[in-house]
Amino acid sequence: SAWQEDRYSSLDGYARDLVEVCEELDLRDAVVVGHSVSAMTGVLAAAAAPGRIGALVMVCPSPRYIDEDDYRGGFSAEDIDELLESLESNYLGWSAAMAPVIMGNPDRPELGEELTNSFCATDPDMARVFARTTFLSDSRKDLETVTVPTLILECEQDVIAPREVGAYVHAAVKGSELVTLDAVGHCPQLSAPEATASAIRSFLSSGAR
Template identity: 90%
Template sequence: MSIHRRNNIRVTGRSSGRTIVLAHGFGCDQNMWRLVEPALAKDFRVVLFDYVGAGRSDVSAWREERYSSLDGYARDVVEVCEELDLRDAVLVGHSVSAMAGVLAGAAAPERIGSLVMVCPSPYYIDEDGYRGGFSAEDIDELLESLESNYLGWSATMAPVIMGNPDRPELGEELTNSFCATDPDIARVFARTTFLSDSRKDLAGVTVPTLILECEQDAIAPPEVGAYVHSAIPGSELVTLAATGHCPQLSAPEATASAISAFVADLDR
């Protein structure tokens, strides 16, 4: 099975431009980037993919052991970079992917030359001296919500949709199918996202790093953005005039221009 097919890799944009890899977070798939992709594609070569288990990836390649830790997602990122033989790419990771990106960058430094962390949080659970914003019970509540909402996913339709990535119209028979995910897979991704502690990994980041946060983000509050900023030496923190946890959807222009400006600076 090719990584191309497995991770539903899509490459667009200016082929002569610097390569930007857009890594989606928990909850959806590469569709999350649909509003920023056109702006970035003007100047850069844009690589989109779905983690195994998400979107139109090959779900049969999903293994619980692998995707129960952030390393599994980081390996997906590295394998996508290897598949395309990328050098010195900019990895833009949203939410949990910002942390997977840190691990991927450490594993393949020659391939990932800089990081953009969109609304990152290295740890979600409150502890003495650290405020992640949530308690373990809150995460259990989220898992309950996942159980109650099989958004766009149905056991009978899923094989049809997943087995026909080139026929997206099949998915449109279901509403909310953009982020259709097998609930079992979503549960594992949720646990990995919200229970992993990546704080110690931040200090190891040596590449140019941009942190994008929103003014109001219920998932990654400003304290967390400040924490990441101070933990990564030399990082740049930009606070977008946006609300929510997905500025690439709520403020796509501002998000795209912040990324573009950062990448343009790299070549200066």
């Protein structure tokens, strides 16, 4: 009931939510674990509330999904236009078709089904706004603002955030650590939870944190 389209038509709205949670709980030096575009929300929140957020864990992050000049985000502008048109015309059908692609791991169809169910449980109107905000966002410049210890997790194969994106984020965030998980797909927290958790624990217990 608190959702407002204008607030959530940019990633700043989500970052403000995160900052407000940190302030309400009076968190200090918190670790933000963000998946995909939510990793960029963590970046914005860390810049907006220094002291509240002490480290970032970016799981398959993407600051920009559209290819541009010498940057490879994984999609052409035409690809994104078609994706958004498909989502807006038939969200449930889009969810059923895209979730297995995003998840990867076709030999484990239950993972794709879990992600499909998660998508379908989302209000379609909210999902359309979120998708447009996500796939049209460009947070590359924001990466330069990161000053806290940062772990970047990527998968061996990821159609949403290819390894070129992980390398770009790693180069843009000074002092960051990049770990390539022995996993396939865009959601290693579902497909390879033990490896994902192990990498995060190692980062948190290391001198980098």
